Amino acid sequence: MKKCFVALLIASLFPAAQAAELTGTLKKIKDSGTIVLGNRDSSIPFSYLANNSKPIGYSVDIAQAIADEVKKELKMPGLKVKYNLVTSQTRIPLVQNGTVDVECGSTTNNVERQQQAAFSLGIFQIGTRLLTKKTSGINDFPDLAGKNVVTTAGTTSERLLKKMNEEKKMKMRIISAKDHGESFLMLESGRVAAFMMDDALLAGEMAKAKKPADWAIVGKPQSAEIYGCMLRKGDPQFKAVVDRAIAGLYKSGKINAIYDRWFLKPIPPKGLNMGFPMSHELKTLIAKPTDKAAEQL
């Protein structure tokens, strides 16, 4: 009888103790009954808006899996999932100031950003390459000497390109356009000979072109970058749940279905097909997930 009472006491204390243990983001999510996911407006096919303004894409599917894992962890099947649009400038501050709980888009995990935010296991890996007209005669980076080249402002490609120009005295004239769409327009309108960017994003721009067959992605990748989901720093409890969700997708093989859906099949809104088979690097990442930046490996 007494034993039974003690067991009951412990049992009744335990869930309370467990709830009290919740800290940081998980506590915030539980208290507010809402998880806020950061999404982008036109980062194809990772995170963009459908015609009805609903977020869709490869990274959005992963974010959804994270939300499901949080529901399971908190035992709150009715947890509300809210999206908050971020831009490349706002994503870090919004994660920090608590507006967004986790941002999955096309955010490169790098050392500078790790000072401000934590990263989940990597969700994608890219190489930085060149998009050019098939007839341009450009096959690799050395061919760019003396030419006009465009890249998107604020990206790793921009830094690499400027560095290459400085160190190898290539006399390239580099334009840093505002976003990928404008970079591609510069290429299409004949202002530049090539566009340097993450290969997956180049494939997206190529798919959107009037005549996709006129363009080619060339050149030896200048850097490898791992995309990750961003969350607040110093919150191991939440990070464990996020990582578990991603590792779950990798282990169960569900990631392959998600990949095929966004990179090998027609996608909304116009039924474009990226035609971008999974790279060896991404396969390795899925087999051996890591939350490190590519330069830390």
Next chain:
Amino acid sequence: MNYNWDWAVFFKSTGIGEEIYLHWFMSGLLWTLALSLCGWLIALLLGSLLGTMRTLPNRWLAGIGSAYVSLFRNVPLLVQLFVWYFLIPDILPESMQTWLKQDLSPEVSGFLIVTLCLGLFTAARVCEQVRTGIEALPRGQRQAAAALGLTTAQTYRRVLLPQAFRIVIPPLTSEFLNIIKNSSVASLVGLMELLAQTKQTGEFTANLFEAFTMATLIYFTVNMGVMFTMSRLERKLRVPGLIALGGK
């Protein structure tokens, strides 16, 4: 707070040659000033001309002025720059296209187009300020000038315009400040002016707040300087007899 402050970030190397991030801000400021000053020159000249035209008795001239304002004022600057940079060059003759897109360095061709676009856009606004200034003058002045035997040209040069410009100095100052801020549209064509460099620094270092603080301080200093100069000019040129200070 989760934010990791690092004020030394401006002195860190950008990883390109010897550059530090402070250099980016300086070059950004120079682009911003160059674009806004050159654009302002076009805007002030063309805008004053159009503003005067709008108040003339000649209906054709007034009509041209008002059509110009309607077109350039009612379409967002970003759309206008897009048209000037991406669409209009494609309808030029082949040789001019090559010159604009290939022979000129991208920075020079971008600068020319942005300056032109900013100038034409702001001219529509200056035009309205000048017109408002002229129309704010009592009609009797025009009649008195006519009675004194002044021609229309003389009336404008000696009577109306000198007063009108003095009345609209405060709103014209606003327009000048606007062109400084509007010049940030240049990032659309890849010119790295102050705001673009700020975002760029934020992206590369992940120290966005420090970059924003720096930009806020620079804009504040520059524009305060402009305002101080203009308000001294305004005080010096104030039209006697109108409400000067306060309702007394």
Next chain:
Amino acid sequence: MEFNSLIDALPALLEGLQVTLKLMVMAVMGGIVIGTMLALFRLSNNRILSLSASVYVGYFRSIPLLLVISWFYFLVPMIIEWMTGKPEPVGPFISSLVAFTMFEAAYYCEILRAGIQSIPKGQVSAAYALGMNYRQTMRLVILPQAFRKMAPLLLQQSIILFQDTALVYAVGLMDFLNTARSRGDITGELPLFLLSAGAVYFVISFTASRVVMHLQKKLAIAQAH
């Protein structure tokens, strides 16, 4: 074929237009009220009032709106967290609205100040001679004239605001122009989308300015001085 993507994007575009219009109307109304107060403060004989108004105006005229909106959006939740220990996000719409209203007030203030200053001093003396006090003079004699005289510039400033709402993209709010840009980017039809957006802006602003001009003619001050 090309126009199909435009039609498909209509729901998103209309949603964006709604954001733009809502933001503009609310900011214009708030801005004119605060702006008028500021203009009176600036011209007041009370040094503290006039100084604080001119510092306010100076500050907001010299900082790009984009920075104002961003600061507000990023910092206010952090300040709330610092004070209450709990992060409390302010929505992007509220941030933008407050930033725009404060910003527009500075501009309307400058326009009204110029309007008030363009009125002959004799009117003030006349009003005082009729036994009106300062408040009555302003409300019944000076301000109504200043508003009418400056109507074109007030309108112009509001049109500028209508276009400037595109800056709310900085806080991830999709207004009309950004929706057009984003849809154009996604479908690879950027020129079509931007030109169409430009046409819509043109039609709305042009119609609005015609209506205001018409009203202005009706209300025109008898130019008898």
